[in-house]
Amino acid sequence: MSQPDHGQARKQRFQERLHVLHDTALHRKLKQHLPAAFNERWTRRHWIHASLFATIGALAATIVPGFSNAIDAPLPSAHSTLALPLPPLPPARRAEVPGDSWQILRVQRGQTLSDLFEVAGVPATVMHRVLDHPGTREALTRLRPGTEIAFDLPVNGQLRTIRFDRDAGHRVELSLQGDQVRERVLERVTTTRTVVASGEIRSSLYASALKAGLSPSAINTMTDEIFKYDIDFSKDVQPGDRFSVVMDETWREGERIDTSKILAATFSTGGKTYTGFRFDRGDKSEYFDLNGRPLKKSFIRMPIPFARLSSTFGSRRHPILGTMRMHKGVDYAAGTGTPIMAAGDARVQFAGTQRGYGNVVILDHGRGYTTLYGHMSRFGKIRTGQRVNQGTVIGYVGSTGMATGPHLHYEFRVNGQHRNPLSVTMPPPEPLKGAELAAFRAQTAPAMARIRGMEELMYADAGKDKPTVTASTATAPAGNKRG
Structure with missing residues (x-):
């Protein structure tokens, strides 16, 4: 062998030796960082774990691509729309389109008719035109809170029809057609029933009366018309006082619309019970006590309140x-x-x-x-x-x-x-006499019997266990009427 060949062989053996040393060192280093399970002989438990991991990996490799394909699947193409120009409606046709249709407003406390027309966007000239229609001014100028008025406003913004209730049983629709106002009256069926409501005052008369079923108008009738001459409701009323009321409820289309007509009432305060019964004398209704004497005094001392x-x-x-x-x-x-x-x-x-x-x-x-x-x-x-x-x-x-x-x-x-107006003895009001008194007693007897029956039912155990606020309602046979 020549000298160059011998040197080449030695160099090759040297490199092989270096590779062996390198592999040995790498193997030792890797063995130091691997868990003990891989540095020793595997047990049966190791093989079970390895088989389980391999199975899970195979399943994941099979399922995940399916999800990927479902996610990456392209969505169906959306439908496209194209706006087509339409010919404009003629003015005559536009006037027939309901547009905003009926705009319904309810009268709030302190609102006037002009306020409602302003809210609806209807000019005052149109309001005066409506009021000039016979029978309309009386109904629209005496608005109470909660009264409903509806305006029919087409897209052109001009009032086409106004709707309101003339009374409990009649609804009026006024259609404005050119210079003419056409009226249509719709009859609405109402149902009246007589009920008895009774309560005991704990916190306040108003709260107790509301809980007993009286409306604010019925409460005002009791305090401002029936008993205002005998009871100072700002000073005399105390917790424990009781009241009972026989009243007519008017219902329309499932809604109670009026309870202001009180037929009879009693109020117990200061150890005394006051009574009031509604009776028609002549052409007007008045309230009388149990003996037929008017509750309303002939004169009021002060023609100006709080002066x-x-x-x-x-x-x-x-x-x-x-x-x-x-x-x-x-x-x-x-x-x-x-x-x-x-x-x-x-x-x-x-x-x-x-x-x-x-x-x-x-x-x-x-x-x-x-x-x-x-x-x-x-x-x-x-x-x-x-x-x-x-x-x-x-x-x-x-x-x-x-x-x-x-x-x-x-x-x-x-x-x-x-x-002297401050000290003069005021003349007593004229009591009921003769046939009027007989008719009054015949009319008030059933109402008083209802009140007594209700109070006996409610306050039978009052001496043992007084209720904090007692309220109940008993309904008499209902009667239907129209208008």
Whole structure:
């Protein structure tokens, strides 16, 4: 062998030796980092684990691609739309399109008819056109909170129809067609039933009455019409007082729309029970006690509520003339424009200007009783000879005539003689007599029996365990009526 060949062989053996040493070192290093299970002989448990992992890996390799294919599958192509131009509707056809259709509004407290038309976007000129239609002004100018009014407004924004309830049984639709207003009256069936509601006051009368089933209007009838002359509801009512009411409920299309008609009521406070029964005398309804005496007094002492007494009845120095003169009435100081009410049912004897009284109204109450109201800034909606009810606004406070400031001069006369309005004995109201009294007793007996039956049922165990707030309702046989 030549010398170069021998050197090449030695170099090759050297490299082979290096590879062996490298592999040995790598094997030792790897063995140090591997778990003990791989550095020793495998047991049966190791082989079972390895088989299990291999099986799971095979299943994953089979299933995952399927999911991948499902996810990557392309979605079906979406449908495309194309806007096509349409010819515009003629004006005549547009007027027939309902557009916003019926816009229904409910009257809120303090809202007027003009407010509702403004909310609906209808001009005031259209409102006056509607009010000029016969029979409409009376229904639309006496709106109560909760009353529903609907406006039919097509897309052109012009009012086409207005809808409102003339009364509980009739709905009116007024269609505006050109210069004409066409009326359509729809009859609505109502059902009336008589119920008895009773309650005991714990927190407040209002809360207890609501829980007993009385509506706010029924509560006002009880406090402001029936018992206001006998009970001061701001001072006299105490926890534990009781009340019972027999009333007519009016239902329409499943909705209770009226409970203000109270037929009979009792109120127990301060160890005394007050009663009130509704009865028609002549052409108006009044409330009477159990013996047929009217609950409404003939006169109210103050024609202005919450006014300040600024001058009393009797001799005094006149504030303008400076001389001692008899002051034949009393003065109530109040701001200009404060409403003045009729002290009792009467006929307007005089309404005009009279010497130092300025604008003055004199009312004739019959049986020799008259009242005078002076220094008014303006008159109410009254005229000489007209009949007015107690509480009717006959004028407004002012300072016309001989007056140093706005006030009401009020006089009370009996057969032409002046009496002190603050101390005069007011005449009692006329009680029921004869046939009217007999009819009243026949009418009130069933109502009183219902109240007593309800109270016996509710308060039988009151002495043992008084309820915190007791309320119940009993329904009498229902009667149907229309309108």
